């Protein structure tokens with residue numbers, strides 16, 4: 269297996285994914301824009317003997333993503349797995365100009381950023397004998413959530429991007445799947461709007477937040493040969509949010 273790249277790997281779901289992949293023996297590049305957090309997480313995991321390395325980047329910078337992926341190939345070996353966890357949630361209400369920037373940032377990071385990193389690695393993925401991409405949408409891409417019009421649209425876009433790429437890239441033996449988390453206890457949610465436990469009680473049969481590790485298990489599975497016939501799939505990991 270080649271090198272794995274996890275964007276947003278310095279925190280939350282991305283970090284849990286880095287740990288799982290590295291513990292399974294993968295060499296993992298932690299790609300994140302938060303330089304301080306990236307350095308400390310990387311040092312901590314390396315001290316545990318895990319084969320991780322830092323890839324400082326901002327997923328909104330398409331040329332920067334391409335350059336970073338080329339550098340990974342040159343210094344760490346060709347990439348065969350990309351997991352796109354980098355994302356933000358901002359308040360974005362329609363017609364509220366004060367929050368219009370939220371829409372722009374969510375589309376730029378969550379949707380275009382997903383495209384940018386996959387595009388940056390695509391030549392290496394095509395050259396790999398069996399490659400996989402796992403994108404991260406959200407239940408909010410399929411069912412409405414808090415005051416998150418930009419978030420919902422960006423995550424719906426990730427679903428469409430995933431299905432389209434699965435179709436186009438199957439010819440190159442690249443599987444492309446999507447995990448759609450429900451509400452998960454991470455730093456992102458801590459900054460979110462509304463009373464989360466109330467929302468859980470009403471909308472989630474399991475009546476609790478997910479843990480990053482529970483999402484990472486699904487992501488890691490989709491990267492392995494155990495999922496060799498799965499492509500274009502959307503796997504909700506949501507405590508039942510979507511079945512209500």
Ligand SMILES: NC(=O)c1ccc[n+]([C@@H]2O[C@H](COP(=O)([O-])OP(=O)(O)OC[C@H]3O[C@@H](n4cnc5c(N)ncnc54)[C@H](O)[C@@H]3O)[C@@H](O)[C@H]2O)c1
Nearest residue numbers: 276279280281301302326327354355406449451452454456
């Ligand atoms: N936490 C939830 O409830 C939840 C639910 C559904 C989906 N998600 C999705 O899961 C993914 C991970 O979220 P999380 O909860 O772990 O959040 P988090 O805030 O803990 O981690 C997100 C990481 O992405 C990085 N990042 C943000 N913008 C970036 C950029 N432009 N370039 C590079 N890195 C960037 C941050 O520095 C951070 O390390 C996101 O796509 C999020 O939308 C989260």
